[in-house]
Amino acid sequence: MKDNKNSYKLQVKNINVYYGHNKVLKNVSMHIEANTVTAFIGPSGCGKSTYLRLFNRMNDYIGNFRKEGDVFIDGRNIYDKKIEVEELRKTVGMVFQKPNPFPKTIYENIAYGLRIQGINKKNLLDEVVEHSLKQAVLWDEVKDELKKSALELSGGQQQRLCIARALAVEPSVILMDEPASALDPISTSKIEELIFELKKNYTILIVTHNMHQAGRVSDKTGFFYLGELIEFGDTKELFTNPSNERTENYITGRFG
Amino acid sequence: MNNALKNRLIDRVFKYFAILSTLFGLVMLFIFLIDILNQGLSRIDWSFITSLPSRFPGKSGILTALTGTIWVFLLTTIISVPIGVAAGIYLEEYGKKSRMANILEINISNLAGVPSIIYGILGLEIFVRIMDLGASLLAGSLTLALLILPIIIVATREAVRAVPKTIKEASYALGATKWQTIWRQVLPVSSGNIITGIILALSRAIGETAPLIVIGALAYVPFVARTPMDEFTVLPIQIFNWISRPQKGFIINAASAIIILLAFVFIMNGIAVYIRYRTQKKIKW
Ligand SMILES: Nc1ncnc2c1ncn2[C@@H]1O[C@H](COP(=O)(O)OP(=O)(O)OP(=O)(O)O)[C@@H](O)[C@H]1O
Ligand SMILES: [Mg+2]
Numbered sequence: 001m002k003d004n005k006n007s008y009k010l011q012v013k014n015i016n017v018y019y020g021h022n023k024v025l026k027n028v029s030m031h032i033e034a035n036t037v038t039a040f041i042g043p044s045g046c047g048k049s050t051y052l053r054l055f056n057r058m059n060d061y062i063g064n065f066r067k068e069g070d071v072f073i074d075g076r077n078i079y080d081k082k083i084e085v086e087e088l089r090k091t092v093g094m095v096f097q098k099p100n101p102f103p104k105t106i107y108e109n110i111a112y113g114l115r116i117q118g119i120n121k122k123n124l125l126d127e128v129v130e131h132s133l134k135q136a137v138l139w140d141e142v143k144d145e146l147k148k149s150a151l152e153l154s155g156g157q158q159q160r161l162c163i164a165r166a167l168a169v170e171p172s173v174i175l176m177d178e179p180a181s182a183l184d185p186i187s188t189s190k191i192e193e194l195i196f197e198l199k200k201n202y203t204i205l206i207v208t209h210n211m212h213q214a215g216r217v218s219d220k221t222g223f224f225y226l227g228e229l230i231e232f233g234d235t236k237e238l239f240t241n242p243s244n245e246r247t248e249n250y251i252t253g254r255f256g
Numbered sequence: 257m258n259n260a261l262k263n264r265l266i267d268r269v270f271k272y273f274a275i276l277s278t279l280f281g282l283v284m285l286f287i288f289l290i291d292i293l294n295q296g297l298s299r300i301d302w303s304f305i306t307s308l309p310s311r312f313p314g315k316s317g318i319l320t321a322l323t324g325t326i327w328v329f330l331l332t333t334i335i336s337v338p339i340g341v342a343a344g345i346y347l348e349e350y351g352k353k354s355r356m357a358n359i360l361e362i363n364i365s366n367l368a369g370v371p372s373i374i375y376g377i378l379g380l381e382i383f384v385r386i387m388d389l390g391a392s393l394l395a396g397s398l399t400l401a402l403l404i405l406p407i408i409i410v411a412t413r414e415a416v417r418a419v420p421k422t423i424k425e426a427s428y429a430l431g432a433t434k435w436q437t438i439w440r441q442v443l444p445v446s447s448g449n450i451i452t453g454i455i456l457a458l459s460r461a462i463g464e465t466a467p468l469i470v471i472g473a474l475a476y477v478p479f480v481a482r483t484p485m486d487e488f489t490v491l492p493i494q495i496f497n498w499i500s501r502p503q504k505g506f507i508i509n510a511a512s513a514i515i516i517l518l519a520f521v522f523i524m525n526g527i528a529v530y531i532r533y534r535t536q537k538k539i540k541w
Contacts, residue, residue: 088431102427115440
């Protein structure tokens with residue numbers, strides 16, 4: 001039953017990643033169920049971002065990037081030659097560490113993902129903009145100034161806008177690379193509540209440096225160290241009763 | 257003397273030096289303008305603009321030179337802008353990794369520094385002789401396009417490079433193709449700087465004399481060019497020709513023509529500033 005590809009949302013099989021001669025991910029395998037939040041923790045440079053970016057193939061742009069092994073989403077190998085990256089990225093959204101809204105209006109930021117698919121019907125766009133902003137709990141704050149530049153929003157609002165922008169194309173997976181690390185505590189807790197809400201409809205992978213955050217928002221946690229997935233399991237279990245000494249040292253703050 | 261004090265002193269000396277240098281440039285430009293306006297302004301009237309060249313300075317006008325300059329300006333723009341901008345985008349966004357692109361990059365930067373007369377010789381050989389275009393507007397414009405192409409390419413590349421990588425990443429992550437990202441994100445953000453580069457390049461082209469003389473543009477053209485295949489002259493050549501005449505009247509004509517040429521360049525720059533303003537307004541920084 002567990003070997004049935006389709007029972008998991010995401011499957012990673014024996015992934016090795018190199019940047020030139022530098023091996024940054026070492027034989028990582030993982031299964032992730034739908035509608036869960038999975039956190040990745042580990043010291044800086046251990047490969048968390050690289051790992052996350054495997055799922056929407058954002059590493060493909062890096063000149064000396066090379067990978068072995070496979071990644072499956074809904075049972076489909078996303079590195080298969082037949083897969084179009086643009087199509088893949090419509091099902092796998094991403095939120096970056098620093099809020100990166102486009103230098104356009106709030107409205108156009110959200111509408112962008114649809115416009116590039118050739119969808120320009122005003123009432124449809126209006127609907128999606130409203131729905132996405134509501135999902136990202138930003139609607140009430142910006143509903144009267146949709147024509148305002150997105151860059152005039154606060155950092156926390158910008159990040160929720162980026163989440164709304166990702167949601168607008170209706171992905172099923174959302175990747176978040178330290179989405180709250182540039183934000184104040186209040187904005188951070190808003191993002192965390194949001195992640196909890198979104199879990200109902202999306203499969204979420206999140207990289208974080210904040211142990212408490214991982215503990216609060218995630219169902220599963222993976223601990224990376226020097227490119228290896230040292231431990232992967234239920235978040236509660238991993239934080240209260242880590243089976244590996246390095247995991248324990250890391251979560252208790254003895255290194256990293 | 258302690259270090260902080262010394263640094264502050266250097267800072268101040270440099271500041272005054274910079275101010276003086278700026279002032280020097282401005283004062284010289286101002287004196288030049290006054291002198292030219294003083295000499296040439298009274299000569300400018302409608303008949304000066306609408307008259308053909310003549311042996312008599314008082315009857316002579318700039319009609320052929322001005323229309324020639326406008327023709328050259330338009331043709332050079334049409335030829336150089338699409339090619340230059342496309343090449344700049346290609347080199348920055350597509351050809352980045354290849355060794356070929358590296359070699360090209362070094363060569364393009366060097367080309368921007370080649371003396372214009374060399375381009376004239378190149379134009380004479382390729383456009384006038386091999387392509388058999390003669391000393392036509394088209395041959396002249398192609399030569400000038402070649403001359404300013406490196407400037408446009410370099411300006412485009414720099415403008416495109418200045419677009420934050422995070423914006424492009426965000427676009428790709430939403431499923432945009434490379435072309436969509438360039439067209440909808442990169443170009444709107446960089447167009448202001450690209451346009452500025454284009455205008456600077458075109459201003460240079462409009463002021464060029466040497467390469468056009470080399471390809472055979474004439475000083476005396478008693479008719480208005482009607483097609484790109486016609487022979488032509490341009491304002492700088494007309495000015496050059498008048499200045500080298502002994503009669504005082506022609507010297508005054510030259511000053512007047514300089515004013516017209518300057519006005520042309522100023523208007524171009526004005527249009528550029530306006531376009532910049534319009535495009536920047538649409539970008540919500
Ligand atoms: N574009 C690149 N080219 C070459 N090496 C890279 C590149 N990006 C990352 N690396 C290397 O790959 C390793 C993993 O980087 P990665 O960004 O995935 O780490 P990370 O765990 O996300 O770190 P952080 O917590 O600091 O964000 C690092 O050693 C880094 O130096
Ligand atoms: Mg990272």
